Amino acid sequence: MKVVVAHNRYREAIPSGENVIVDTEIAQLRAAGVEVLPFQRSSDSIGELPAAEKALLPLSPIYGRAAQRDLSRLLEAERPDVLHLHNPYPLLSPWVVRTAHKHGVPVIQTVHNYRQVCSSGLYFRDGHNCQDCRGKLVGWPAVQHRCYRGSAAQSALMATTLAVHRPTWRSVDRYIALTDRIAAHLRDYGIADERIVVKPNALPDPGEPAPLGEGFLYGGRLSPEKGLALLLDAWRRHPDGSLGTLRIAGDGELRPLAERAAAERSDVRYLGVVGRDEIRRLRDESAVMIVASTWNDVLPTVTLEALASGRPVLGTDVGGVPYMVGPAGWVVPPQPEAMAAALPLARDGASALAPVARDRYLREFHPDVLTGRLLEIYTDLTANSDHLRR
16 A cells, blocks of 8 residues: 655644654554655745745645645656645645545545634634634634734634635545544534544554653643643642652743743753653653643643553643543643642552553554554545545
8 A cells, every 4th residue: 555644744843742643653654564655844944945935835825836736746656545644734735635636546634633623723822722713614713813823914814724725624535533522523514424533643662661750741832722831830839849850841932931930949840842762761750741731632642652651641631631541640620729639649649550551552552553443544445435535
């Protein structure tokens, strides 16, 4: 089988679980004997684009002329069985779906967020969950609130893109929903049940877990929806040193909060941006992973990494977090008092749940389980693609 994997990579300076998942899935498919043809663009390359392409960049979410040209050449030369799309923005555009169909190639998309409807993809703005654009022909509330990159102009472009591509998204042959909540989001958008398959992401097995460390690790984007402010509020409700060490890794607009907490307390360490090897070392040093999301986080990769490493998770009861954590940790409402109450419970209960976390990974999120499922989806799609598209 020959598969084109299409993905617009997020900037490397900001940790992206989606980039990790795409790279991992490509490796897993190749190990299973699939011929994978990556068709990727990186947002890091925008500054290096030729002047002519830069001039057209504002329109690329709608069309992406260079991407369609290059994809057509690839499809004509390779004649793949399927195109598997992840993130199309900003350089690929959802138009890749139309380009693939023009060449007779069925399309599958893994849905990592809510961007069929929401310009930011998060259903989150100004510190709270928001679905103001849901059900609207054009998402003008996103323009009013500058939801895309803090810009009214860019938000207007993204809202227009979503309106233009409603028929495009409804022509996708098969959707992979990472959780039941994403499947419900797709059904609400008008996608028929037979086009939706629920399958979570897999991560490669890191091997037998290291002995349990101490304290907690928070790793990811330091942005409002990821809950750093919530976590620090909860942490400050306990005496300095009483919970062990809180390690914070990542970067983003809330970095000053992490720096201030590390300066104020001896039990908080801010590590900045770290590589994948370093984040694994930090997990090994810790006993519990914290996922403090305040938005409906779909399937946070840091949770998968924690379970694979035999680390229980203290998470919030939003999005796909409760599904992922299951019996391998604790989930609480995204409120400081609830998080504060759970922190000592997690500190004291980590050793009992560490083997549960590892077992959950092996049973639910191991590549041996999920790569085979993905191959079944591909096979079923290619066998029935003519029927599904009409």
